[in-house]
Amino acid sequence: MASLVVDLRSDTVTRPSPKMRRAMAEAEVGDDVYREDPTVNRLQERAADLFGREAALFVPSGTMGNLIAIKVHTRHGQEVICEERAHIYNHEMGAMSAFAGCIPRTVRAEDGILTWHLISPQVRGRSGHLAKTGLVELENTSNLAGGSVYPKEVSDEICDRAHTLGVPVHLDGARIFNASVALGRSVIDLSRKFDSVMFCLSKGLGAPVGSVLVGSKPFIEEAHLIRKMLGGGMRQAGILAAAGLVALEDGPARLHIDHGNAKFLAEGLAEIPGISINPAKVVTNILIIELSGTGLTSFEISKRLAAQGVLANGVTPTTMRIVTHVDIDRKDCERSLVALRVALGVRPKGVVA
Ligand code: TLP
Numbered sequence: 504m505a506s507l508v509v510d511l512r513s514d515t516v517t518r519p520s521p522k523m524r525r526a527m528a529e530a531e532v533g534d535d536v537y538r539e540d541p542t543v544n545r546l547q548e549r550a551a552d553l554f555g556r557e558a559a560l561f562v563p564s565g566t567m568g569n570l571i572a573i574k575v576h577t578r579h580g581q582e583v584i585c586e587e588r589a590h591i592y593n594h595e596m597g598a599m600s601a602f603a604g605c606i607p608r609t610v611r612a613e614d615g616i617l618t619w620h621l622i623s624p625q626v627r628g629r630s631g632h633l634a635k636t637g638l639v640e641l642e643n644t645s646n647l648a649g650g651s652v653y654p655k656e657v658s659d660e661i662c663d664r665a666h667t668l669g670v671p672v673h674l675d676g677a678r679i680f681n682a683s684v685a686l687g688r689s690v691i692d693l694s695r696k697f698d699s700v701m702f703c704l705s706k707g708l709g710a711p712v713g714s715v716l717v718g719s720k721p722f723i724e725e726a727h728l729i730r731k732m733l734g735g736g737m738r739q740a741g742i743l744a745a746a747g748l749v750a751l752e753d754g755p756a757r758l759h760i761d762h763g764n765a766k767f768l769a770e771g772l773a774e775i776p777g778i779s780i781n782p783a784k785v786v787t788n789i790l791i792i793e794l795s796g797t798g799l800t801s802f803e804i805s806k807r808l809a810a811q812g813v814l815a816n817g818v819t820p821t822t823m824r825i826v827t828h829v830d831i832d833r834k835d836c837e838r839s840l841v842a843l844r845v846a847l848g849v850r851p852k853g854v855v856a
Contacts, residue, residue, distance in 0.1 A: 615648025
């Protein structure tokens with residue numbers, strides 16, 4: 504059904520489905536700080552199972568999940584290697600420095616996809632002068648690189664090589680299910696070599712709140728302590744975990760629809776003068792479009808879109824992010840393309856001068 508407002512700002516904006524709301528209302532709960540919430544326990548078991556891991560931990564947000572992983576893997580004064588556009592570097596309020604005492608060492612990679620060749624010169628061992636590398640972090644899909652996906656061989660090699668140097672590797676898999684659908688490979692397959700994985704229930708999978716960390720038993724035991732330290736002990740969190748269980752059950756099977764809509768948008772956008780986007784590179788649900796050719800800033804374009812009931816955010820003055828999700832259908836995409844043409848003062852498609 505076409506909506507009043509077409510919200511393309513993020514896949515975090517989705518509202519829980521009626522099935523989720525029912526599951527939430529009926530959830531059996533207990534105090535999760537005592538590990539007595541049966542629904543949270545079920546979600547954690549299911550997540551550990553799906554990722555082929557010993558254990559899992561439900562956390563309030565992806566940001567907290569990443570921070571906990573960084574804190575468990577590293578010591579103060581160490582470096583975390585990540586791509587220049589990584590969420591942990593750009594959008595987590597400097598948490599790795601503020602709470603884990605780490606400094607980021609960023610590396611620029613084409614399409615946000617790091618390789619061992621790019622990482623290896625940045626790895627620092629024990630030294631009298633240099634901060635040691637405590638962790639390598641990869642993001643799959645890479646959000647600000649337009650939802651790009653790591654070929655499994657590339658992330659496997661990074662994990663293998665980092666491990667030979669004694670460096671752990673954490674996966675920010677906020678959208679790992681999107682990567683899994685795009686590649687036609689299971690999340691276990693894509694993530695088995697990582698020391699820890701964070702994935703979000705509250706993005707493409709459509710849950711209202713929550714993320715999950717998965718890893719070994721000792722890792723998750725440590726993660727429990729850090730979560731509590733950060734104020735992330737959530738008591739009767741089964742209410743939220745119930746929605747997460749539905750998200751895991753129903754979410755992955757429909758992500759291809761979001762990917763199809765993103766591709767449709769990319770193809771439509773590529774035809775609009777002034778906009779630059781390569782539809783071939785849009786393989787999941789995120790588009791980063793280049794707007795330099797329009798002569799307007801992304802922020803001005805955002806305003807003009809909002810006036811027509813279409814929401815999309817500028818990332819930089821010349822780029823804008825568009826994200827498809829469960830609350831966006833093909834009609835919404837068509838309407839967004841029309842709105843963008845109006846915002847830019849471009850003739851509607853099919854109308855000749
Ligand atoms: N990303 C949000 C914003 O913070 C940018 C979004 O709208 O995409 N890892 C990745 C790759 C993410 O994209 C996000 C959220 C997180 C971690 C953090 O998740 P939350 O928002 O649950 O803390």
